[in-house]
Amino acid sequence: MKLSATRTMFHHHTMETNLGRASSKRMSWMWNDLILVLVFVTVFGVEANLVVESSQFDDRSSNIGNNNSTKMLKVLKHLRKINKPSIKSIQSSNGDIIDCIDRHKQIAFDHPFLKNHKIQDPPKMPSIHIARVNTTNFTIDNAQSWHVNGDCPEGTIPVRRTSIEDLMREKSHQHYGKKIALLPPNEYAVASVDGNYYGAEATINIWAPKVENNEFSSSQIWVVSGSFQNPGLNAIEAGWLVDPSLYGDSNPRLFTYWTADSYKKTGCYNLLCSGFVQYSKKIAVGAAIRPISQYSGKQFEITITLWKDQQSKNWWMAFQDEYVGYWPSQIFTNLDHATHMEWGGQILNSKPNGQHTTTEMGSGHFAKEGSRKSSYFRALRTVDDKNAYRDAINFTTFTSNTNCYSIERSRNSNNFFYYGGPGRSPNCR
Incomplete structure (x- = not known):
């Protein structure tokens, strides 16, 4: 995708707008x-x-x-x-309630195309799969705080319970957990590649950026087919996200998203609508991730893998080698393969009081600060039609506002970059 088209695409990710209220009753x-x-x-x-x-x-x-x-x-x-x-039901220390749901009764099967869908067995991970180097004692069983108080039994999946307070934070409860494609105020610092792809992977360090009310900050992978000039764009997103309006707190949380119509009517975050089929009984999408990296201190990271199963045609997601779930091929209209991949940070800039937001991206520090200070993506890979990994060494970088957020390639690796920034500052207004 050429830079002009890429910029157009960047400007169209955003959160929902407010809708009107219905008539009153007694x-x-x-x-x-x-x-x-x-x-x-x-x-x-x-x-x-x-x-x-x-x-x-x-x-x-x-x-x-x-x-x-x-x-x-x-x-x-x-x-x-x-x-x-x-x-x-399991109470998490951060206030979440995790419900263990019969896997065959999950919300995915409310989708009209999935009424008779049978949960699929996991496919093979892409070949030349590299075992994770665990230097921080980060494991699936302690990656989310709700595990401290229990586990979900066999045959169930963990789902973060949505509360009335969650819905009441939004002016339109019907669109809770959804995006809509609009022009800016989203801003980006991303790496991208164009071509024909069947998956993407990266390892990302985890932070808890400061986020203003009604805004968000994410670090994620995008798998995209089509362009934002076309209403038929299909996309999958996954990574970590801080979104006080969605969750009511400032914890970084594992998230997924999908759309089959350029973020207009289809898709949602996590399991807030039908579509994504949860497989794992260990990982709750939408739940907080821990521990968090410390500035000049210990770093904690997660690995996200998104790939297409060539037999079933479904798109799978793995978190630290744990098969989380998949997007059935039936819910998409144009995702036989991806034409564009992105890795990086995104924030919503609502320009409070007419100024640039102070919402941070990544660690809240610019890319030039480097190791243990900036946020990073490493081990960027794509997946080809033979289900084999390819290092994404020819990526291009883009920053929507270089005074506020930045991105820089690592000098020590050709598929590694630093990114992030503090938002409003003397040079960012």
Whole structure:
């Protein structure tokens, strides 16, 4: 992809816009129906969280007395849709509740194309697979804090429970967890390659960048087919993300995303809509990752692999060699193979008070600071049609705003780069 086209593509990733409210109903009608909804949800095994959240609704009743009751009922209905019945629930130290869901009853199968879908066995990882060099004692069993309090049983998958507070942070609960393609304010520091590819991989160190309200900061891989000038663009994303509006905190979290129509109507983060089929019982997409790298100190990193199974045609994701799950081929319209790969950082710049955001990318430090100070991607690889790795040594780099964020190749490796930045500063306004 030429630079001009690449810049156009960069400008189109963003979060959803606010939608209007529905018409009002009488408060007496609202509370009667609210009670009925809560009773219904109780049958599905998530009543404890909803009752607590509903009491918070009551505490705020003086502020919502004239608010629209229909929205509250629709929020609860949507919550019931995405929070499937749990066999076991685990409280995480960071406040998350992880529900262990029957793998055959996960939200993926609500997709109209997946009604009769059978969960697939994992395919072979791309050939010349290189074992991870573990120098930090980072393991799957301690990668997410909820593991401290338990594990999900066989036959289930871990799913972060969505709360009323999560949905109420958004003006439009129907679009919670979704993106929409718009022009800037997204900014990037990325490496990219163009061609025909069947997967991508990279190892990324983990940070907890400071993020302003209603913004996000991600470090991720993009697998893309098509262009943003075409409404038929298909894409898969995976990496780590800090997004207070989505999660209500500043923890870096493992995430996935997909779209089959240029981020218009299809796709979502993680398991917040139907599509992605979870396979792992150990890793919860959307859950916090730990530990976190320290400036001038110990570094912690994760490896993300995305690749196409040539037999089933499904696109798989692995996290530290753990098969997390896959995107069935049926949900895509134009992803027989990828035409563009990206690795790097992205932030949302909403320009609070008319100034550039202070949201950090990566470690919050520029690429020139280098080892143990800047964030990095290393071991960049693509996957060819023979399911073999190829080092991505001919990547090009792009930064949307060099005064705010930067990217630099490593001097010691041809498939390694540093990236990041602090956002607003004397040179970044």
